[in-house]
Amino acid sequence: MNEVKHGRFWTVFFALLCVAYLFPIALVVVNSFKGKVYIASEPFALPNAETFVGLDNYVRGIELSGFLEAFVWSLVITVGATALILLGTSMTAWWIVRVNNGFAKSLLGAFLLNLVVPFQMVMFTLAWVTDRLGLSNPFGLWVIYLGFGAGLAVFIFTGFVKGIPIELDEAALIDGCGPVRTFFQVILPVMKPSLITVAILEVMWLWNDYLLPYLSMDIKKYKTIPIAVQYLKGGYGSVDMGAMMGVLVLAMIPVVAFYLLSQKHIIKGVVAGAVKG
Template sequence: MALIFLSPFYIIIVNSFKTKAQLFTSTLAFPKSLIVDNFKDAYAELDFFNSLFHSLIITIISVVVIIIFSSMAAWVLERTRSKISNIILMIFVAAMIIPFQAVMLPLIRLMGKLHFLNVPGLIFMYLGFGVSQAIFLYHGFLKSIPVELDEAAMLDGCSKLQAFWYIIFPLLKPMSVTVSVLDVVWIWNDYLLPSLVINKPNTMTIPLKTFFFFGEYTKQWNLALAGLILDIIPVVIFYFFAQKHIIKSVTAGSIK
């Protein structure tokens, strides 16, 4: 199973060091010589630092906003425990099965009328598409946190917001990391929504820039694969730092 899942990484890494002729001759073979110029050309074509900056800004702000709003909404829905809160939760869960393509054109038309087709508008739309899954995950995790903690904080003089922010939210750290990993991978790799919203070359994300390696008459696979390696490095680094928290959240959920 490990070999199956690692095989795409092998293909990407091996072919990123080949010339275009070598790549089409044998995809699985090792390169005859390491062509480092592929990375230099891909770096220049991607306008890497500018694209990386915009990808980081959009991804980080979107994930932070999703975590804050989703955790607060899930806390209120879990602690209320009424028919209305159950209905609202079911609406969020049902929204998870609606494909983006079904609402794509009406959404873009509406955002265009509101003059919201820009980076802040993109972040707002990511919030709308990301909260359903995050609320579902947070709601399940909050069931393992005793309501007595909320009541004790209230007795000590905390407001509801203070009780959540200082007592409950720190306990949600394992699930927050899990939600952030899921959303970082989704938003970082997303092409379709940014392609509909971002139309200025100087604000394009890395996936949008990577698309320019594939023209109408030619496809620069060697440069594209080198660019993909540059693209995935930030996500891989983030995952390695966050993986211990993901394991904690999984084991905590299984025990409780």
């Protein structure tokens, strides 16, 4: 399906569609430079000499929402939990597939059940368990995310490990490797494509997750970016639209940077995750 009629027409058509697609984001960026009273009254006007406020909204937004701290905690949670999930679930998946006895099979079944369960089912009790175990902080959330997010990762990894010939494991064993060296030096490098897939899916989920940290973490001390944004809305009688616009733009910058840097992997990861999930 290579040739296309009216190629130029379609290029123009999609170019216009892209402009329309980016419009909501552009609108927020434009408004982030306007005084707060002008945002609600004339959202579609460009800033002019009277309405332009420079970076005021950004400064106020960072102060009111505690954005910088939230950024750090989002980063700590996302990076730490993703690393822990990758390590923990890849090891578990390999063990499950290779051992494949009754226990391993029922363990896999439990992980698959986790895939189906919506967060609302456990939100109240999970917050209680987290609190009881003293895990209501960003580092404790690493453990919680490993637990609640294990399903998808184990599912993708077991699917992948099943495709690795067992002769590879056996060859390593004959060469005198124990299970630990076999896994880390032989199996894990082979699993690289699935590791990238899972990493992408987890990062997209963890970075944007609102409800789990909101309920399970002590949010007086720790906020993530989505919590900081929501806090800006909830904390005051009337929303400071200027500060809100500034924070929305700031919240999008890391995401767009991440996208530009690793777009290829992201799209591959999404496709691989969907085919299997």
